[in-house]
Amino acid sequence: MCALALFMPDGSALASDQIQKMIYDVYAGGFHVVQADVTIDYSDPKHYELFMGAKTHGFLGKVAPWQGTFETNGWVNGGDLQPKLHRSSAIWRGEEEIKSYNYSKDGGFQSLVIKDQDKPEETEDIDPALTQGTTDALTAGLLAFEQVARGEPCTSSAEVFDGKRRFEQILTFEKNEDLKSSKYNIYSGSAQKCTVEIKPIAGKWHDKPRGWLSIQEQGRERGLMPTVWMATVKEGGPAIPVKIRVKTAYGTLFMHLAQYESGGNMVVADKRGDN
Numbered sequence: 425m426c427a428l429a430l431f432m433p434d435g436s437a438l439a440s441d442q443i444q445k446m447i448y449d450v451y452a453g454g455f456h457v458v459q460a461d462v463t464i465d466y467s468d469p470k471h472y473e474l475f476m477g478a479k480t481h482g483f484l485g486k487v488a489p490w491q492g493t494f495e496t497n498g499w500v501n502g503g504d505l506q507p508k509l510h511r512s513s514a515i516w517r518g519e520e521e522i523k524s525y526n527y528s529k530d531g532g533f534q535s536l537v538i539k540d541q542d543k544p545e546e547t548e549d550i551d552p553a554l555t556q557g558t559t560d561a562l563t564a565g566l567l568a569f570e571q572v573a574r575g576e577p578c579t580s581s582a583e584v585f586d587g588k589r590r591f592e593q594i595l596t597f598e599k600n601e602d603l604k605s606s607k608y609n610i611y612s613g614s615a616q617k618c619t620v621e622i623k624p625i626a627g628k629w630h631d632k633p634r635g636w637l638s639i640q641e642q643g644r645e646r647g648l649m650p651t652v653w654m655a656t657v658k659e660g661g662p663a664i665p666v667k668i669r670v671k672t673a674y675g676t677l678f679m680h681l682a683q684y685e686s687g688g689n690m691v692v693a694d695k696r697g698d699n
Contacts, residue, residue, distance in 0.1 A: 445463050448665075449680050449693075452677050457480065460478040462476045464661070473497045476493070476495070489517055490514070505563050505567055507560050507562075508527055510527075521539070521541070531557075536550055560584060567580060567582060568595050569664060572662075579618070580594075589625075589627030591622050591623060594622075598651075600617070603615050603666065610683070616653065620650045624637070658686050
């Protein structure tokens with residue numbers, strides 16, 4: 425049984441409150457290098473909202489000051505989730521770029537609007553071959569979380585358009601694993617261990633992998649693909665990531681669930697936010 429269940433409210437509160445808020449701390453070589461916060465909101469049964477914010481921390485924040493936000497709101501239609509708007513904002517050394525992806529209720533991609541620092545908005549001319557039948561990365565992840573909450577394996581795939589490229593986001597179930605809480609991570613209990621893979625399909629991909637694709641291939645070369653452990657913490661809600669491991673040429677990154685809040689109750693790791 426998940427240790428966090430001790431902090432959950434009674435059944436009536438669970439029925440009325442369908443918001444989960446998480447804070448994650450990312451460590452590399454023992455140093456706290458990134459902080460992220462995630463909110464999953466199902467308070468309206470006909471709609472869903474997701475938010476993720478992240479920023480570099482500590483020494484990394486001084487030498488590489490980056491922060492970004494990613495948010496999606498959309499429609500709930502039975503077991504299907506259809507995004508209405510996905511927005512990403514990235515700030516690098518004080519310069520901000522905002523991308524807004526607009527979708528129709530029937531699943532069609534409508535437009536991509538980009539706003540760069542101190543410049544007017546521009547609506548991009550996008551080849552339909554890059555967008556038809558795609559979703560956003562947050563919704564793709566939430567669909568996998570829903571599977572885990574239903575007791576199904578996390579294995580799933582979805583095609584995503586990120587503004588320049590189309591790719592397949594693939595999750596593969598490895599095994600169920602019992603995790604123990606630590607001074608960095610509050611979760612204790614059973615979790616599904618799943619690998620994550622990005623498979624390029626179309627668009628402006630570089631000859632040599634860059635960004636997340638480069639990190640993924642570094643892990644593949646070392647026999648460890650990016651891995652996420654998912655578990656249901658809130659009764660009746662989607663599962664959430666409780667730990668993530670990414671192997672790179674420079675070492676291993678661990679993303680820990682450092683804080684969890686739902687129904688007016690909060691659990692915080694002993695080393696939450698420490699360097």
